[in-house]
Amino acid sequence: MELKKNPKADLTKNSGLYFVIGLALVLFVTWRGIEWKQYDKTEYDIQALNVDDDLDEEIPITELKAPPPPPPPPAAPEVIEVVEDEEEVEETVIESTETNQDEVIVEVEDVEVVEEEEDVDVPFAVIEDVPVFPGCENAKNKRDCFNKQMQKHIRKNFRYPEIAQELGIQGRVSVLFTIDKDGSITNIRMRGPDKNLEAEALRIIKKLPKMTPGRQRGRAVRVPFSIPITFKLQ
Incomplete structure (x- = not known):
């Protein structure tokens, strides 16, 4: 005889559900357990939170001092003295400058005009009468004689500096000087390599000796003159 099971009596029918x-339910309980928070009960002093006392603190008031008032204007004089205009004023008489026919006109003598001599520098190349070097007084061409005497003077007094010879220094020195109105040599300037x-x-x-000064229009003038002096080692 077979045993028959009642389908309603099957216990495993809803086991999955x-x-x-x-x-x-287990997940919900676990989540709530993790999220659960507990706060400590703290008693607050209500009087300590009262801020009315701080607001009632007195704040000192700073008084602003007003600037001092301006000084009063000077008092007007009590009595005003009236001065009578009785002084006599001398009138200025303006004399006429117009001439009268009865006046005698005095002739003024001729005034001599004195020409002031100006210090003029006239170059040696254009001066009318060149300065005369001593020894060229009777020369026909005093300009050429002057140049020859200058070269002769340089050769006669030439002396090569020893220190320049030892250092092997050589070159040309440009010399510029002025023959003054009295024939003296002034304003000497040089430019050279050493x-x-x-x-x-x-x-x-x-x-250089004193010379006869150069003349322009019959007047003694200053004459600038330039000459090169060459220093050359043998």
Whole structure:
């Protein structure tokens, strides 16, 4: 005889549903346990939170001092003295400058005009009467004689500086000087490659004799003159 099971009596029929419901309940309880927070009870002093006392603190009031008032204007004089205009004023008489026919006109003598001599520098190349070098008084061409005597003077007084020879220094020194209105040599200037050569050129020019000054329109004038002095090692 076979045993027959009642389908309603099958206990495993809804086991899956129950498992899912149980799992959901376990997850919910676990989540709530993790999220659960507990706060400590703290008693607050209500009087300590009262801020009315702080607001009632007295704040000192700063008084602003007003600037001092301006000084009063000076008092007007009590009595005003009236001065009578009785003083006599001398009138200024303006004399007429117009001439009268009865007046005698005095003739003024001729006034001599004195020409002031101006210091003029006339270059040696254009001056009318060149300065005369001593020894050229009777020369026909005093300009050429002047140049020859200058060269002769330089050769006669030339001396090569020893220090320039030792250092092998050579070159040309340009010399410019002025023959003044009294024939003296003034305003000597040099330009060269070395100070020792310039010093020697200055020494030579200072030995020039006094000359007869140059003349322009019959007047003695200053005459600038330039000449090169060459220093060359043998």
